[in-house]
Amino acid sequence: MSNVIVFDLYGVIARTQTPAARQRLEQLAGISGAPFWDAYWSCRPDYDAGQESLAYWATVADRLGATFADVPALIEADLESWTEVDEEMVDLVVDLADQGRTLGLLSNIISDLVPRFEARHDAWLSRFHALTYSCHIGVAKPDPRAYEICAERLGVTPADVIFFDDSERNVIAAREAGMTAEVFTGPAQVRDLVAAQGA
Structure with missing residues (x-):
């Protein structure tokens, strides 16, 4: 991976x-x-x-x-209604950051929600190298430009990225943009994929 x-x-x-x-x-x-x-x-x-x-x-x-x-x-x-998180996933983000992984976030999110969400969850959001929000870049998934901009902000090409999304449509679009992408099923899936790659 x-x-x-x-x-x-x-x-x-x-x-x-x-x-x-x-x-x-x-x-x-x-x-x-x-x-x-x-x-x-x-x-x-x-x-x-x-x-x-x-x-x-x-x-x-x-x-x-x-x-x-x-x-x-x-x-x-x-x-x-959009401010709660899955604490197990938050723990996983922290673990991956501690392992030295480069982490990015690519979210379809509205402008008014960003400051509220960031204020509430800054501790773990700060572990990401780039936060790419649709409302800030003017395009939303599954527009291919969203994936390209996200990769650019991380200083890599789409081919360097593995992407997890719960929407199959967004996963297909990510693959078409050049990313490796998986439909998210849970924290165990991510951990298993990391382990399978010898992390």
């Missing part, structure tokens, strides 16, 4: 939204189920690429033909 390992954030190190968090968003929006989530996710790529929060929620409302009574509360609930 290469000494350069890049991780996706959500669904790999950070946890995705809990059912309670999703229910809270539905309550604030006044719309539940598939219609809300279809709009939420279909409008997300521009948000991940740097769109402002107010503009994103206005687009979601327009897609639904709705008016949200409390957009600031929606923004706050949404941000808070």
Whole structure:
């Protein structure tokens, strides 16, 4: 395995939204189920690429033909729903850094969430050599430029990188960009791959 390992954030190190968090968003929006989530996710790529929060929620409302009574509360609930992490993965990141691995993060993440997430998790995020956020580079996975920019920031070529993401679509795109990439299944998978390469 290469000494350069890049991780996706959500669904790999950070946890995705809990059912309670999703229910809270539905309550604030006044719309539940598939219609809300279809709009939420279909409008997300521009948000991940740097769109402002107010503009994103206005687009979601327009897609639904709705008016949200409390957009600031929606923004706050949404941000808070994306801040928890998997402590076992955090421990793994620290272990890999202590082994001398070059670590990168490549995340589709919105601008308003970055400072909140970094403030809460700076201790282990500081172990990464480069943090590549979609909202800062203007493109989101699976755009091939996202993988190329990530590799450039690490001072390597895509071929030097092994990448873990929970999305098969993003893994396929990473491979097409030249990276070795695996669909993430858990910390044991990463440890086993490292061990198999004689780390």
